[in-house]
Amino acid sequence: MAIQNQNDPDTVRQGAPAYLIMIDSFIQGSPDDVDLLISGSKLYGSYASAFTTEPARARRLTEKSRQYALHAFCIKLPKLCNISENHFPDFEKALQKVKKNNLPVLNTWGIAWAGWIQSRTEDWTAIADIPKIKAIMLRVVELDPSWDNGNAQLYLGVLNSFLPAAMGGKPELAKKYFKQAIRYSEGKNLMAKTLYAQYYARLVFDKQLYDKLLNEVLASPVVSPGMTLVNTLAREQAQKLLNESDDFF
Incomplete structure (x- = not known):
């Protein structure tokens, strides 16, 4: 994304909301486009972590980021779509079924989930998912x-x-x-x-x-x-x- 090559954070801070609206409209028109979903997840997550100071707003933005990332993951790996609901040993075992060609959706999901937790540090239910984030990142490292x-x-x-x-x-x-x-x-x-x-x-x-x-x-x-x-x-x-x-x- 061109936004990643900007060296003026204030320009990005002021202009990024227009990008968020634009990516939403693109995804609404092509809801199963994995590349668009990955871009949308990254954009929402980056904006939330770098430019959002209001906790409630950060939670809304990271929720959208996680939704887009999870949808992309589910499109590519439908049989693993619900693994986040598994107990940790089963979750960790299921991750072994993710292969290198699906690294983009796995990595994006892990980053989005981590951002989602970061905006909910007072929620111990969310914090309890940190081992699963670690497991995702370890699988990414294992694959490449x-x-x-x-x-x-x-x-x-x-x-x-x-x-x-x-x-x-x-x-x-x-x-x-x-x-x-x-x-x-x-x-x-x-x-x-x-x-x-x-x-x-x-x-x-x-x-x-x-x-x-x-x-x-x-x-x-x-x-x-x-x-x-x-x-x-x-x-x-x-x-x-x-x-x-x-x-x-």
Whole structure:
């Protein structure tokens, strides 16, 4: 999408609602077009996470993102359409039936579901689905670790660094995934380093790593095909986090 190559977040913030309406109209006209559904899911999810501060609105947008992603998944894999209702062992087993040619719908569904949970952090029923998100991302990595420039590893890094080790978190596993995300994007996805600092370095109180990662983001070019917008947002977030460094540590 052209929107991903924008380097002015304010332009996107103001113009994206028109894109949302447009993609809705396209999907209404072709409700089973998988490519349109994937694009719609990504657009709604990205707008909700990057530009929406009102909780109720974020929940509405991420619900639309998840609906589009799930519909795309169900079109491609109708026999697996209801696996989200399974208990975890059966869910994990069912994911093994997803093959590499269906990575686009699996990856999109996992990202949309993660965004849906992120907008409902006060809902413990939603939080309880996090292991299923991890399982989806692990299946993506298993099928193709380089898929989407290592974005699945980035999600796994964040998901494994929510809690300190003493409370069941897995910070060292998170560290491994963050490093993989950076490697598979060839360092071009600046959000990987920003989130590595925000979630892992803060969690383990490593100020040296924290400052190093954030300064690297600030020194890196933001323009990269398909990643310019997210890199611009990553740089803004990195500056904010760096300003908080001395207070946090």
